[in-house]
Amino acid sequence: MTESVRSAYRVRASELVGRGWLNTGGKDLSLEDLRGKVLILDFWTFCCINCLHVLDELRPLEEKYRDVLVTVGVHSPKFEHEADPVALAAAVERYEIHHPVLDDPELVTWQAYSARAWPTLVVVDPEGYIVAHLSGEGHAGGLESLVEELISEHEAKGTLHRGDGPYVPAESTAGDLRFPGKVIALPDGVGAPGETFLVGDTGHHRLVELGADLATVLNVYGSGVKGWLDGGAAEARFNEPQGLALLPGDVRTAAGYDVVVADSVNHRLRGVNLATGAVTTVAGNGVQRLLDAGNQRAAAGGAQAGPGSEADEAGAGEELGEELADAISTAPRLGKDPLEVSLSSPWDVLWSTRLQKLVVAMAGVHQIFAFDPVTGSVQILAGTGLEGLLDGEATAAWFAQSSGLAEDAEGSIWVADSETSALRKISFVEVHGEERAQVHTAIGTGLFDFGFRDGEAGQARLQHPLGVTVLPDGSVAVADTYNGAVRRFDPATGTVSTLARGLAEPSDVLVDASGTGEPLLLVVEANRHQLVRIPIPKEALTVDEGASQTQRPKTEVSPGPLALTVRFAAPKGQKLDDRWGDPTQLKISSSPENLLVSGAGTSVGLVRELVLAEDVPEGVLHITARAAACDGEPGGEIPDHAACHLYQQDWGIPVVLGQGAAELTLDLRGVD
Structure with a gap:
């Protein structure tokens, strides 16, 4: 059966009820205030990569139909931290949301509209009736057709009211940096003289090179205008750049650029020549890659993945079925031309000395990719594309929005797996002369388990970590973002402790050995728009604020x-x-x-x-x-x-x- 997304029955929309409103100039909105407009209710939570994709999908519709279409974001939190109104306000500013947002921490409106997954879209016609209910992303084309249909119908009936919507922009809180994402150290001789730091100035859509004082701006790469454009430092455009990786000297010479950037919303990897300021696209065609687990259908051979979403619960931990295992074993290669490969929200990049390749945390499809800057080859290193927590062979493992990478002395790769609130490890073993990747979970139990608990790793809990680094003693520091902390995992003892607290959504952490004394931790404090140094304490804290689970009706x-x-x-x-x-x-x-x-x-x-x-x-x-x-x-x-x-x-x-x-x-x- 083929039909439009429009419902065949008329149901009156429920009132919009929550704790408060953002982007309305302090005014509370009701459905009556929105009567006469086509209304899209976007049920979202700011941790969810699929929800962020939907925000970008809706922007062209909001612009094209700005006099007749109103989007209302209904924020229905998954994690405890997301229920904090200050954190929500920061997220609304960070993601440049230009429509009203209802704060619904108790999921009252979520339940009234029978939402079951993040994201969910509900379309309400100008007379206040629900006409469509959609889960997941990828609905922009269908929504545009439906909006056109509703405009025509209600203009003829006289029930469509043109004019400005209720959106009122909030005042920015940013300074020189705006919601910075990731940071790397640049040694003397690379970039400006002396040891400096290159940071993804994510909210300003550019890269900034800072001096040792973490305040002096030495160089800027990118115009600051959101978009995609290669060229010199002053005109190039990024769209929410995240992870950064400095290539080894011989690779820089062969590739022609020094730093690789995970240009997240552009779904591309960019190369930056620090000497000339030139920015080039080195991988990605700008078309968002869809879930690899759906790239083949064992029964039909070759169906492409459809719209994805993060559901209430994804059945994490189930064994892979025979059909899926067959699909993985015959998965198509990604091709030899890196500019023809589709990527999806690359969030972090890391040069692997063991693999001699760039490792990419591909958050949008829950996989780990590998990219060779010299040959241009792109391949899947780990993950099936299914979202969840499943260890074992890398080709069969499940990840969930991996967002941070670090390499230890043995060449193992540590992964901050944000949506499972987990710390994962990809290690390499030789089997019959062939190197095989294995995935192991150090901290974390599943998609909806989180908390703030130190102690034995099996009982420890994180909350949506985004960054990770290896400390000089071989232990691992984690930017535990939604707990506002830096945590430490000691592989030797299998225990977790806390190195620092009271941070504002730390999105990355780095060992800073640029000074003359003991190494320090350099932390990106995203919601305070700054980088800060903190000492690595000799005696870490032990915190136990309990374990939690996402509560759903x-x-x-x-x-x-x-x-x-x-x-x-x-x-x-x-x-x-x-x-x-x-x-x-x-x-x-x-x-x-x-x-x-x-x-x-x-x-x-x-x-x-x-x-x-x-x-x-x-x-x-x-x-x-x-x-x-x-x-x-x-x-x-x-x-x-x-x-x-x-x-x-x-x-x-x-x-x-x-x-x-x-x-x-x-x-x-x-x-x-």
Whole structure:
């Protein structure tokens, strides 16, 4: 079936209720204030990379239809820190959100609109009726068609009101730096004279070279105008640059540039020649890469990944099924031309002395890439593209928005895996003369487990870490961003401690040995727009503020039979890819396992009857739905070279058994 994303039924939109509003000049908004406009409610949380992608997808729509379209961001926090109104205000400024934002820390509006995943988009027509409900990213094309349809319909009815929306910009808090991301040291002879520091001035869309005092601006690379443009230092453009890596001297000579930049929103790697100021694109075509786990469909061979999202819960830790393992083993190579490769939100870069390649934390697809600046080759080093926490062979491991990288003396790579609040390690072993990468988790247990707890590593907790570095004694320091701290993991003892607290969202940490005394920690304090030095204490703190889990509303269902239906409609211009049989699939499990008496497992179709145990009071249903579609007309043949798409959505539905419904309906909407 092919149809628009518009709902076939009319449901009155619920009132917008929360703690307060941002970007409205202090005014509280109601649905009545927005009557006459096309309204997009964007349910988001500022830790979520998919949510950040959606912010960028919506910007062109907001600009094109600014007199008739209003976007309202409904901030529904996942982590405890995200419920802090000061942190939310900083995030709204950092990501240049130019629409009103409702602060919904208790998830009141989230529940009223039955949101189940970050991000979720709800479209409300000018008369106040819900006309579409979408999960995940990648919906810009479908939304534009729907907005055009609503404009035409309501202009004819006289219910469309043109004019300015309710957005009122907030005053900036930035100085010379604005929400800096990552930092590297530049030795004497590279860049300005003396030992200096190059920082990603992320909020100003440029790079800044600072003197040893961390205040004197020596050089600037990039015009400060958001965008993508190669050229000299004064005219080049970046879009939220994050990680930086200085290449070894011989590689710099061969490549023609000194520093590689993870240009996150441009989905590119950029090279900077510090002597000439020239900025060039060295990898990435600017087209956001979609999830690799969906790049092949074992049954249909070759469907491309569809829109992604971070669901309530992703069933982290499940063993890979045979279908997925087959898809990974036959995954296509990324090609030899680095400028033709699609990347997705590269967040950090690191020169690996062991691999003699640049390692890239590809946050947007939950993978670790490798890039050779001399040959231009790009390959996947670790991660399947599935989001979660799963160790083992690098090709089968799961990551979750990896955002920080560091290398130790043995050549192992430490990874700050932000969405699982984890510290991961990629080590290398020889098997039959071939070097194989293995993934191991040092701290962290899953997508929705976090906290502030020191002690034995298995019980320790972080909260959305973004940076990592190796200390002189071989221990590992972590920029524990949402805890406002720098933590220390000692591999020798397997324990975690705290080196510093009271920081404002530290996004990176670096060992600074530029002085004459003991090495210091150089910390990027993103929300104070500064870099600070702190001593490495001889005796670290031991903190235990407990472990937490993301709290999500529970759905009341009755024990016994539960009819599950996932609705899917292929976008206009596509048809279901039924060349190899049923192109849809459900994979279902539960926590605890005995919640499901029957109905677990993987099979084709989007309808399943589950049976819930009567003696298990509550739990979580883990549901993954997939559907494959290709470009073509309904009823016609799929052309030989048609683009194909695999749409996938993961849900974790917390349920409590009682007198609730005996059916559960979810939407898997396919939109380009």
